[in-house]
Structures are given as C-alpha cells and as structure tokens.
Amino acid sequence: MKQIVIDINGLDHGPQAYYEACSEFLIKHQDTSITLVGEISKLPIKNQVKNLILIDNSYKVFDPKNIRQNLKEPTSMNQAIQMLVEGKADGIISGGDSGMYISALTLKAGRLQGTLRPAFMPIISALNGKKVLLLDVGANLEVKAEYLYQWAKLAQIFSQKMFKVQSPKITLLNIGTEEYKGLEHTKEAAKLLLADDSLNYVGFSESRELLRANYDIALVDGYGGNLILKSYEGAILSFKDAIKESALKRIRTKLGALLLKPTFKEIMQKLDYRNSGAAWILGVAKPALKIHGSSDKLAILYALDQMHKALDTNLITDLQGVQNGKI
C-alpha cells in the first residue's frame, strides 16, 4: 500500500479541493491510502471513500515568520511530517509556506545522505510538450558550484525514472552562452559538469529559451530561478490579459477571439501551472511535493499522480543510490 500524507491547511480557498481530489484519486487507485491532516471540520463529508484517513488539526501558528518557533508547534505540517518520520507515510504533499516546509523537512525527515542542500524543483511544461526540470527556484538564493553539480546528478535520475528520458540534456541557465560569461558559481559548475562523463551537459543557455526546451534539466541558483519562473508566469498572464482586453474593443476581433478559443485553451493547458506547478523538494530523504497555495482540484490531482509515480518507481532509493556513488 502506498501511503501519502497531505497537510491540507494553507490553501487560499480552504481544504475542500483536497478532499474532492483525493476522493477521486482513491477510487481509481486501490493501491494507495491518503491521510489528510488539517481543518477537517471545514469539510462537508458525505460517503467517505475507502482508504481516506482524516486527522483534525486546526492549530494556527502565532507568527508565520518565526520558523524556529513554528518547528516546535503542533501544526498540521509538522504533524504530517511526523508521520513520514515514523514510517506511517511514504510521501508528503503540502501547500503551506515554502520556507517553513523545506526547513521542517530537512530538520525532521532529513536529507538524502551526502546531499549538501535540498532544492525546489518545479516541472516546466514547454510548448512542444516536453517536461523540463528547473532547479533551484528559491530554496537557496546563494549557491556553490557543488550544489548545482549535485542537483544535476539527482535531477538526472529523476528524469530517467519519472519521464523515461535515457540521457537527459543538462544546461546551466546563464546571462549568455559564451563560457567566459556569468557569475563565478555558474562558471565553476560548468567545469564540474563538463568533467563528469555520466552527465549529458550541453553548456549554458539563456533564460529566453526556457519554453523551447532544448534540454531536460535547467540548473540555476535559487535567486535566478525564482526571478525566471515568476517572469515567465507574469509575461504569459499579462499577454493573455492584453489579448482579452484588446480583442473586446472591436466586433471583428471579438469574433476572432471567440473562434480562437480552442487555441488559447490548448496553449494555456500546456502552460498551466496546475499541470506542472507542483515543485519537488529534491534532496530530502522522503518524496515531498510543494503545491501552490492557489491550487485547485486539477492541480492536486496532478500532484497525486506524480507522488504515486515516485512511490511506484522507488525514486528515493535511486536518488540515494546516486548520492552513495552506486548508480
């Protein structure tokens, strides 16, 4: 039985979407049980499905910024992580505060042996349908070359196991493609990646090429990764809004927009964060996913699919294997 635990507090629109998504998921997956930890009292429960376990926890943190204090408190996040630690759950999902989540996971569940720093790794859907692993997007604002190198090795295993990519292409995102350009940690990481024959390193790439997906894994420090990710989100949403606004000005373009609806839908589906917005916390000892606070049922179903696949393929065993030098 695959055991998933979910911290259901912290979603912008309450825990209802979790309940619906998990119920739907469990009907289709008889090999899985899900424990929801959080404000169960807010859920209108009818006909509870099999293998869905509910633990009520409506504890509210006093000061969300005081991470040190919050690590000790009986929050739904801490309670969910405790289930991982005690072996009562195999994988975890949360939409709670990112900083708090990565700290609690690292301190309580621990890192994969030999891992310097865990990273946030969203899966970007490129326009050609390809999935690109982008890391780090904010767990480590400042990095050392060694972190990037280690993430490359972990992400390679991830890409092989989860997407069946034999020899994933690895790039370093940089301000230019010439090898003399960039910050010291980027240039140093390029040397480490180039020297390792087990990695398919393809050189620097500029951030403008991200959705063309000429690679499977894009490495960058957490500061740069966060700026890139949010710039893409912002540009696409702004462009979409602008089309809407401009199209409504004339009858001709209004009709055009109506006819083009399937096109917009297709593109937004490809780019929709709900199809890819979950970010893995790569480098911790258990499979852990972070989802947006604004996630809806679709987003949660996608996260559940990914977690199920990670458990099904014993992803963590292989990630630990690469850290031990056994793969």
Added chain:
Amino acid sequence: MKQIVIDINGLDHGPQAYYEACSEFLIKHQDTSITLVGEISKLPIKNQVKNLILIDNSYKVFDPKNIRQNLKEPTSMNQAIQMLVEGKADGIISGGDSGMYISALTLKAGRLQGTLRPAFMPIISALNGKKVLLLDVGANLEVKAEYLYQWAKLAQIFSQKMFKVQSPKITLLNIGTEEYKGLEHTKEAAKLLLADDSLNYVGFSESRELLRANYDIALVDGYGGNLILKSYEGAILSFKDAIKESALKRIRTKLGALLLKPTFKEIMQKLDYRNSGAAWILGVAKPALKIHGSSDKLAILYALDQMHKALDTNLITDLQGVQNGKI
C-alpha cells in the same frame, strides 16, 4: 546644433538601416547633425541629406573577447567615442558589443562625477502604455546596495526629464514582497531608499508584475535584471509562436487568428523591443545608447528620438547635478 555620432558597425544586417533611419530623421530635425562611423563603402548612397557626415572605417577587431586590446585599436566604436571626448559629438549610439561599449565609454568618456558604476537601462513598455525604467540588466552582475541607491537617484531624474513623471515610483525587484526576503544587497538597498525622503520608494516587487507597471523605476542587480528581461522576451515570443502554430491546425481557428490580427499587432507594437529596446548607459559622462544588434530602421528611429530628447532637455547636466548633491 545637436551632434550625434553613431558607430554603424556591428549590426547583424549591415549598416543600411542606419543610413535610412538617419536620412529620414535629419529631414525632420534641422537642429541635428549625425556622423556615421563605419563601413560606409557598403552603403548605396544617393542624394545624401544635409547634416549627415560619413566617416569610413572598416577596421575589424582580431579577437572580439580581448577587451583590453580592443580598447587601443582603431575600431569604429573607439573612433566614435573619441569624437565625444573631443567635443565633436554630444551623444553616441552603437549596436556593438555591450561589454566593449561600456568599458570604452567608462574609460574614455568617463563617468558622471561621483558615480560608482554605470548601468544598462532599457525602457520597458508595459501593457498599459506606461514606460518602466529597468536597471541594471547586465553591466554589473554583482552589485552593492550603494549602486542600487545611486541608480535610483539617477533614474528618478531621467524619468522626470524624459517622461515628465513628477515623482516616479521606485521599486526593488525581489523574490518576494516581504521585507525579510532576498539577498543582502537588496535588503540593504531597501533601507537606503526608505531613508531618503526625496525618493518615492514603494517597496519590493516580484518579477511577475513587471508588465503591470505599478511603478516607474525597477531596480535590480545586473544578473537578475538580465535573467528577467530575457525571460519576458522568451515567454512572449514563445507564446506568440504557439498561438500561430496551434491556430493553423483548424479552419475555425485559422479564421479566428485572421480576425484577431489587429489585436496581435497592437500588443506586439506595445511590447516590441524596437519601440523600447534601446538601453541607456546610465552613469557615463555623455548620453550613450546601446541598441540591439538586430535593430532595424524603426528601432534606430526610436533611439534617435530618445537621444534627441536627452540632448534637448540637457539630461546630462541634471544627472551630474544630482550626483553633486545640487538637485
């Protein structure tokens, strides 16, 4: 007479676009003279307009990456900068190598007195039509808080003189809006900006808000700025390509795309780098613009308009004034 000098070598498609744009510009602006320095022999010249001066220079650099060596060579860029130094030109435009350009300008034409570092400052066209000054986008990958603070003061004068914005809103681009987030230099710069009553500092902004233009000036280190700018370029071009590709699949959406053409045209005109793609080198002692190597006639005309306005409003005098503490 306003005297503009242009280094015409270094454009991807040759110097023809410069010649056409400058000829058109000079017919409309009798108060200006333009000197073109570069491969004049490549130009098919007919009916040369008044106040257009041509200096042939087809010198090719041996190694484009050897900036130290190239500073000494008789390139068109160096020759154009020399005209600034000798007072034979008041402002300069070049589409040549960015690193080379900023080095040569700083060393030969010098900085505004008291300026720590010059910055690359493109003018971003937001979707609401507002212009946003974004700096730095790559001249200084690593910065100190003091650079950001100084750029705020210079950009404020720029916004007031060039766009008549009385009290431009200033933001720091960061990975979050909470004051405890971000790299040290960003948090330090926030304190400096907040403490200065002459600046309208509005706090941190995330990179996803750039095209909403809730501010007039966006400050960031050159590394982050470069990644943001190129991410926006990439997202918009990718989105446009995707619409085209997807729309062509069905007759219905093909017709929709045809009817929506005015909308796409309107948006792309707003976002087109040619309407805003020129970047100012803010902090050097003379008005200096860098344009894309892929610039066409429209882009050059826009750059000429901006340079004309800068000379017309004595921009440099006021920029020096603020550095001397007189404004």
